[in-house]
Amino acid sequence: MTLLEVRDLTVTYPNGAAAVRGVDLSLDSGSKLGVAGESGCGKSTLALALLRLLPAGTEVGGEILLDGEDVLKMRWGQVRAVRWAGASIVFQGAMHSLNPVHRVGDQIAEPILLHGGAGAAAARKRTGELLEQVGLPTARARAYPHELSGGQRQRVMIAMALACDPKLVIADEPTTALDVMIQAQILRLIEQLVSEQELGLIMISHDLAVLADTCDRLAVMYAGRVVEEGPARAVYEDALHPYGKALSGAFPRIGDPASRFAPRGLPGDPPDPSDLPSGCTFHPRCPVALDGCEVEDQWLREGAPGRRAACVHVGAAVRSTT
Numbered sequence: 001m002t003l004l005e006v007r008d009l010t011v012t013y014p015n016g017a018a019a020v021r022g023v024d025l026s027l028d029s030g031s032k033l034g035v036a037g038e039s040g041c042g043k044s045t046l047a048l049a050l051l052r053l054l055p056a057g058t059e060v061g062g063e064i065l066l067d068g069e070d071v072l073k074m075r076w077g078q079v080r081a082v083r084w085a086g087a088s089i090v091f092q093g094a095m096h097s098l099n100p101v102h103r104v105g106d107q108i109a110e111p112i113l114l115h116g117g118a119g120a121a122a123a124r125k126r127t128g129e130l131l132e133q134v135g136l137p138t139a140r141a142r143a144y145p146h147e148l149s150g151g152q153r154q155r156v157m158i159a160m161a162l163a164c165d166p167k168l169v170i171a172d173e174p175t176t177a178l179d180v181m182i183q184a185q186i187l188r189l190i191e192q193l194v195s196e197q198e199l200g201l202i203m204i205s206h207d208l209a210v211l212a213d214t215c216d217r218l219a220v221m222y223a224g225r226v227v228e229e230g231p232a233r234a235v236y237e238d239a240l241h242p243y244g245k246a247l248s249g250a251f252p253r254i255g256d257p258a259s260r261f262a263p264r265g266l267p268g269d270p271p272d273p274s275d276l277p278s279g280c281t282f283h284p285r286c287p288v289a290l291d292g293c294e295v296e297d298q299w300l301r302e303g304a305p306g307r308r309a310a311c312v313h314v315g316a317a318v319r320s321t322t
């Protein structure tokens with residue numbers, strides 16, 4: 001069943017930065033979509049837009065259909081309810097997201113009391129259950145954030161995100177600040193919770209290898225657009241778009257220890273969204289750009305069954321809006 005359908009989403013910040021430009025995405029319940037791209041490609045802006053968490057004055061266009069209802073057309077009361085019970089976000093760096101002067105149990109209980117309509121005793125019980133679900137002893141409810149390790153704090157963030165039984169969880173770089181062992185544990189935990197509870201998951205990362213290992217499908221973003229989309233393994237192992245190829249080459253490959261010592265970088269930086277290059281925005285960095293790429297914009301089109309990419313080298317040029 002389709003849980004989330006994003007159609008032609010555009011986000012322009014008050015300073016004119018076009019951070020998301022015509023993004024289409026679709027996610028079924030129980031499935032996991034990875035959103036990849038370098039820093040500044042618009043991944044977090046996309047996540048914030050889904051829950052209407054962008055700063056005032058930001059222009060947002062298009063449709064965000066969560067369970068068939070357009071989040072962009074909801075009144076604020078509805079949006080607040082959706083933020084916990086419909087969809088929730090796990091941000092990177094739990095230390096900054098948790099309040100240092102409140103016990104973590106109270107912080108997990110707060111949305112249950114406010115949005116779940118539970119009394120104090122029921123909220124306490126549910127908090128204990130959630131801590132157990134994320135692999136922490138119930139007694140840790142009494143701890144303050146500074147008394148927990150980075151991995152434990154990220155588990156608390158995941159418990160908070162699950163507090164009101166959301167249908168969709170958005171995880172924005174959930175493991176970036178953690179060491180590799182703890183990162184793997186947290187990823188397995190997220191995978192397990194998603195499959196047990198039939199949640200939809202959007203996981204955002206600059207690390208294509210992590211996403212390929214965790215998600216079913218991948219969307220690669222560049223300069224505010226999805227430039228490639230398809231099954232996670234296929235995109236990671238054999239990207240159709242030159243940016244997808246460069247991104248997968250920039251990280252060590254899973255199961256290929258030798259690549260750890262020779263990751264290929266991508267020269268240059270993503271463009272400033274207030275001053276985008278003409279034509280295909282990737283052309284100034286593209287190793288296979290043709291004459292005309294600096295003029296002709298590119299849209300996603302089918303490059304292989306179930307796979308789409310926005311590149312002159314892929315398929316026939318027809319804009320898809322599905």
Ligand SMILES: Nc1ncnc2c1ncn2[C@@H]1O[C@H](COP(=O)(O)OP(=O)(O)OP(=O)(O)O)[C@@H](O)[C@H]1O
Pocket residue numbers: 013014015017019037038039040041042043044045046055206272273
């Ligand atoms: N509040 C804002 N006002 C103006 N521009 C912004 C604002 N927030 C982000 N941007 C710009 O929008 C673009 C996309 O930023 P965003 O944080 O969405 O990218 P990202 O891919 O998530 O990067 P990172 O991985 O570093 O978080 C960047 O160029 C950024 O500078």
